[in-house]
Structure formats: structure tokens, C-alpha cells
Amino acid sequence: MLETMQSAMISPTTAVDFQELADLALGGETLTREQARAVLGADAAQLDELLGATLRVRERFYGRRVKMCVLLNAQSGICPEDCHYCSQSKISRAPVDKYRLLSEDVMVERARQAAAAGARRFCMVIAARGPQQKDIDRLSAAAVRIKSDPVTCELEICTSLGIMSLEQCRQLKAAGVDYVNHNLNTSEAHYAKICTTHTYADRVATLNNVREAGLATCSGGIVGMGESDDDLIEMAFALRAMDIDSIPVNFLLAIDGTPLAGSPAVEPDRALKVLCLMRLLNPTKEVRASAGRERLGDKQVLALYAANSLFVDGYLTTPGDPHAQVRSWIEGAGFEVET
Numbered sequence: 001m002l003e004t005m006q007s008a009m010i011s012p013t014t015a016v017d018f019q020e021l022a023d024l025a026l027g028g029e030t031l032t033r034e035q036a037r038a039v040l041g042a043d044a045a046q047l048d049e050l051l052g053a054t055l056r057v058r059e060r061f062y063g064r065r066v067k068m069c070v071l072l073n074a075q076s077g078i079c080p081e082d083c084h085y086c087s088q089s090k091i092s093r094a095p096v097d098k099y100r101l102l103s104e105d106v107m108v109e110r111a112r113q114a115a116a117a118g119a120r121r122f123c124m125v126i127a128a129r130g131p132q133q134k135d136i137d138r139l140s141a142a143a144v145r146i147k148s149d150p151v152t153c154e155l156e157i158c159t160s161l162g163i164m165s166l167e168q169c170r171q172l173k174a175a176g177v178d179y180v181n182h183n184l185n186t187s188e189a190h191y192a193k194i195c196t197t198h199t200y201a202d203r204v205a206t207l208n209n210v211r212e213a214g215l216a217t218c219s220g221g222i223v224g225m226g227e228s229d230d231d232l233i234e235m236a237f238a239l240r241a242m243d244i245d246s247i248p249v250n251f252l253l254a255i256d257g258t259p260l261a262g263s264p265a266v267e268p269d270r271a272l273k274v275l276c277l278m279r280l281l282n283p284t285k286e287v288r289a290s291a292g293r294e295r296l297g298d299k300q301v302l303a304l305y306a307a308n309s310l311f312v313d314g315y316l317t318t319p320g321d322p323h324a325q326v327r328s329w330i331e332g333a334g335f336e337v338e339t
């Protein structure tokens with residue numbers, strides 16, 4: 001009740017000192033939920049101040065560096081799950097490629113291409129509820145080769161394979177995988193509205209296995225799936241509470257043939273505010289402007305006031321901007337691509 005009353009007292013035009021919020025973040029303190037609401041409620045006139053304060057936090061921990069990441073859809077279009085946003089789910093009618101896990105040679109070659117493109121992280125993703133043992137074996141073998149090849153040995157390797165046991169995570173760790181991605185996607189309360197074949201708790205359990213195996217955790221969300229501000233705030237606090245190392249923030253690409261087709265696009269200013277919230281709540285962590293950030297158009301550079309990382313050369317089933325073009329605007333805006 002108290003929360004509700006406080007919420008009602010804050011209007012979008014309530015004066016909020018975002019520099020004070022930045023000071024809290026820099027001091028290692030968390031925001032209150034009310035302050036988080038004020039971030040998402042910032043009006044157009046407050047946005048510059050919010051971005052400036054967030055940049056101060058970003059620069060403390062990441063300077064002007066930008067990490068470019070490349071995705072590989074290593075197994076496509078054959079997932080038995082029903083995530084409503086996903087073009088590769090069993091209920092999607094989107095015309096996507098369908099193939100089983102790529103060969104070790106292809107994965108290694110794609111890693112070499114990622115390194116040549118200037119990527120620091122190479123993320124191998126499969127469309128599946130979870131990996132089979134033979135998938136883990138092949139991905140592990142690919143990881144060993146990537147880490148021992150002079151061209152690719154400096155790449156950070158991430159895998160996104162769905163629900164995984166502790167044993168599976170340990171095998172990936174032993175092979176040289178650095179990160180495992182498994183997104184919370186939204187709040188626990190909203191989760192059943194976007195997926196019915198597994199639960200938010202399933203995802204948390206996998207992330208716990210990832211951490212216990214000694215791997216770095218990558219987990220974030222998708223904005224624009226009908227969630228409320230409070231859903232986004234709960235997700236952001238959950239990521240903080242779980243001490244997630246790398247936080248991709250996606251903006252829904254409402255793909256024809258999926259249940260979320262026709263959802264309104266996330267407004268650029270809202271996208272920026274969500275990124276700021278993630279940075280202020282997770283000041284030392286990697287925040288990554290991910291799928292859909294191209295829709296920010298000229299405002300993409302402002303995403304870097306909060307995010308220190310982004311993807312180049314496209315997403316799992318949708319195109320993105322080529323790495324040379326992205327590098328050009330990053331450098332033109334006074335940021336530097338991490339090498």
C-alpha cells in the first residue's frame with residue numbers, strides 16, 4: 001500500500017536529481033524502487049540530464065570503450081518451447097531456417113570471422129529447450145579449438161543453450177567457455193504471459209548452475225512485451241541481486257508469425273531510459289544494447305552513455321548493422337572499440 005501511495009506521488013515531472021542517483025551507483029549503493037520509477041518516468045526535458053549522469057557511471061568502470069560481440073545461430077528453428085517473442089519456437093509461423101547443430105569446423109570458422117570483424121566476444125546460440133550431451137560435446141570441442149587458435153584465442157566465448165545442469169555447465173567451463181547466456185527476459189510476475197513451457201524459476205536455476213560451475217553469467221531481458229514499468233524494475237533488481245556479469249537489453253523485434261507480432265515498437269527515449277536504469281542498478285556490470293537497438297536510429301550513440309557493449313553483423317534470425325558501419329559511428333562519436 002505504501003509503495004502504491006509513493007508511486008502515485010511521483011509524477012513524470014517530479015524533480016529528480018539524476019546526478020544523485022549516479023552518486024549512489026558510484027558509491028555501491030542501490031536505488032530504491034521509487035528512484036527506479038523516476039528513471040523510467042523521466043520526461044523528454046529530463047533525458048539529457050539522466051543520460052549525462054549515467055555516462056558518468058559508465059565512464060568510471062568502462063571509460064569510453066565499446067565491446068563488439070558477434071552471434072552465431074548454431075542450431076536454428078527447431079525449438080519445442082513456446083516463447084512468444086521467438087521466431088524459432090514451436091508456435092512460430094515465421095519463415096526461419098531450420099537446421100541442427102552446425103559442425104565443429106563451421107563454428108570455428110565463424111569464430112575466425114568474428115575475430116576478423118573486431119569482435120571481442122563470440123556467442124554460440126542454439127534453439128532448444130536445452131542441449132543434448134552430444135551438443136555439449138561438440139560445442140566444447142569447438143571451444144577448445146577456438147581458444148587454441150592464435151587468430152581466435154583472445155575471443156571471449158559465450159554459449160546460450162537453454163536449460164542446463166551443473167554438470168553440463170562444468171563441461172563447458174573445462175572446455176574454455178567464458179560466459180553462458182540465459183536471459184530472465186522479464187519479471188517473474190510477467191513470465192507466464194510470454195512463455196508457458198518453462199518457468200522463470202527454471203531460468204534462475206540454470207543461472208545458478210552457471211555461476212556454481214565458475215562461468216560468468218550473462219542474462220538480461222526484452223523490452224516491449226507488454227510489461228509494465230514495475231516488471232522492468234523487478235527484472236533489473238533481480239539481475240542485480242543475482243550479481244549477473246553481463247546484461248543484454250533487447251528491444252522486441254515483433255516478428256511476423258510470432259504471437260507478439262504487431263506489438264508496438266519501443267520508443268527510442270524509453271529504450272534509453274531502460275538502459276540507464278540497468279547501468280545505474282548494475283554500475284560495474286557489462287550492459288549491452290542488443291537486438292532492436294538499431295531502431296534508435298540517430299540516438300544509437302546515446303545508448304552508449306549507458307551500455308558498454310553491442311552486437312554487430314545481425315542477430316539470430318534478423319539482420320543487423322555490419323561491423324564496419326557500427327565501428328564508424330562508434331568512433332565518430334568519440335568512443336573506442338575494445339580490442
Ligand code: SF4
Nearest residue numbers: 079081083086089127
Ligand atoms: S527456448 Fe530459446 S529458442 Fe526456444 S522458443 Fe524460447 S527463446 Fe526461442
